[in-house]
Every structure is written in C-alpha cells, then in structure tokens.
Amino acid sequence: METDKIKSTIKKMENVFLKAGFEWQIINDERYLVYRENFCQITYVHGLSAYVIEATNNRREAENGVLEDGELYPDDMPEQKLLRILAEDIRELYHTPF
Numbered sequence: 001m002e003t004d005k006i007k008s009t010i011k012k013m014e015n016v017f018l019k020a021g022f023e024w025q026i027i028n029d030e031r032y033l034v035y036r037e038n039f040c041q042i043t044y045v046h047g048l049s050a051y052v053i054e055a056t057n058n059r060r061e062a063e064n065g066v067l068e069d070g071e072l073y074p075d076d077m078p079e080q081k082l083l084r085i086l087a088e089d090i091r092e093l094y095h096t097p098f
Contacts, residue, residue: 006044009079013042013051016086020096027062038094041067050074051082053089 002010014033017040018024022033033040039062040055054067061067071089073082090096 002044006075009051009075009082010042010044012079012083013073013086016083017042017090020087020090020094020098022090022094022096027059028065030062030065032062035094035096039067040070044075048072048074049076053086 017033017035020035022035022040025032025034025039027039031041033042037057037059038055039057039059040053043052043054044050045052051073053070053073055070056062056067070093071086073086077085091098
C-alpha cells in the first residue's frame with residue numbers, strides 16, 4: 001500500500017520526466033513515460049525503501065510488461081536532492097534536451 005508521501009513523491013518524479021521531454025502513453029492498459037524508444041515506469045519497492053525506475057528501450061518488451069529495474073532512489077534521501085539526481089540521471093541515460 002502506497003502512502004500519501006510515496007504517491008506525492010512519485011508524482012513529482014513523473015513531473016521531472018515530463019519536463020525532460022517524456023510523454024505519457026498507454027500500452028496494454030499500463031501507463032508509461034516515453035521518450036523516443038524509452039519506456040519507463042516509477043515504482044516503490046517497500047523491501048528496499050526506495051523508488052525504482054523500471055525501463056526498456058523496446059516497445060515489444062513494454063507491450064509484454066518486461067521492464068528492467070534501473071536506478072534506485074532511497075526514500076530517506078531529501079526530496080529535492082532525489083529530484084535533482086533524477087533529473088541528472090534522465091539527461092545522462094536518455095540524452096534528453098533538458
């Protein structure tokens with residue numbers, strides 16, 4: 001079960017992706033953040049107490065729900081630092097203009 005804090009942080013993380021040029025796409029009833037051929041979702045893993053970026057650069061894998069776990073962002077990290085590091089990672093990993 002996601003708390004209000006987790007939901008709020010995920011929403012802010014999604015906004016970082018959107019500001020970087022990603023767009024929402026629905027594939028087989030699942031929402032993905034998409035930039036070029038990169039398909040991403042943000043999940044929270046309670047066992048790790050961390051937010052995880054799951055991603056693939058293959059549409060067929062996205063259609064089949066096969067995503068690889070990527071970067072981890074611990075939830076004990078200050079939120080502004082987490083969002084700044086996320087923005088840096090997005091630029092580096094996906095070569096976005098922002």
